[in-house]
Amino acid sequence: MPLNLFALTNNPSKRIVKFELSNDVQEELTNYLTAQETRFTQAEEEIEFDGKYKPDDGEILFIDGYDDIDDLSSAVENPLSPEVVDPTEDFFAEIKALFTGYTAENGNVRVLLQNFDKRRIISTNGLSIFHSSNVYKKIEGIGLTIDHKLTATLESGKLKFFSFHNTRQMFDLSEYYKVATDDDVREFAALDIIKSENTEQLIEISDSWVRRKISLIHQSGILQNVPINEMKTVATEFNIPFLTEMDDSEEVIKLPDNKRDLKKMLRFLDEDYYKSPLSNTAFVTNSKRVVTI
Known part of the structure; x- marks a missing residue:
């Protein structure tokens, strides 16, 4: 048919x-x-x-x-x-x-x-x-x-x-998906590519939005599939706080210790930012709200 x-x-x-x-x-x-x-x-x-x-x-x-x-x-x-x-x-x-x-x-x-x-x-x-x-x-x-x-x-x-x-x-x-539990947040903070200065503090500032984003990022596999240097380049373009440091011989992502910057980073890692190819304007995709850069 x-x-x-x-x-x-x-x-x-x-x-x-x-x-x-x-x-x-x-x-x-x-x-x-x-x-x-x-x-x-x-x-x-x-x-x-x-x-x-x-x-x-x-x-x-x-x-x-x-x-x-x-x-x-x-x-x-x-x-x-x-x-x-x-x-x-x-x-x-x-x-x-x-x-x-x-x-x-x-x-x-x-x-x-x-x-x-x-x-x-x-x-x-x-x-x-x-x-x-x-x-x-x-x-x-x-x-x-x-x-x-x-x-x-x-x-x-x-x-x-x-x-x-x-x-x-x-x-x-x-x-249909579960928000990250305390153990899930600890697992996220313990990833080889992630550096968390204070994991227990990270758990304390992780509200339901943060936990949902952590779950989505973990599920997407983006941390394993996209090189850090590419993430840094795009983060700079969108003015996203994206700090890295060397851990032995490997470059790792340093998680912000305040909720505001943490949310910006997680939103970025979950690919919520979008730049229009026509107007070159940056948006937050869930609301199409213009981002000031």
Whole structure:
């Protein structure tokens, strides 16, 4: 059965929209996404998400009883209901996820989702070209690139995913993870890349917001995946307190000893800051509040 392509957006008046596809594109898209689903479902063991565990190879996380408040399954079942996507760069910038789906043999609707990175927009600004028949041709109109892998699947309230960080770009998952306990804060402070002068004081100033951020940062793996020198460069750009020091021969992040600077650092590590590529203005992403730099 041919798959349709939908977008989940930040626009409350057009929360779900549909892409009109030509027959040949729809056929190729169906094969492309079906192959992605096959790879996605090869995980042998499902681990219930608790906000702490990171899946190894062959494992996948899941949330049971996820509330599909956007009713993605209805769009899949009734593809003529959603409005057609508005082909403008402003509207494409509001897309947070691409999705498709079908009714499985068990009668349940299975939704396949990809987190949408705005860098995948093929902009009408400038001159976009593509290679075809030994020459480069101009791309007419706005477009996008479909990712090579799924971010998550949703079926009968069961949300499956490998990366919590990528999945929460699409959905609000705050109610499904636990805030960091005192032991979790101690574990965070004891990381090889972290330097805490007074861990017990850190626990005392760790309110629920701080503990939630620590849990999210731990789950994202950003401290293990992004070099400190890159963090320092970006932190300087956003005027974020980001002190480091040498511990033996290794550079480590020094945690601020006051709550205000600690929160700024944790918000930064949780990637809550964003700089508009158009206006070069810095924002706090959860509120789009302009940051004074």
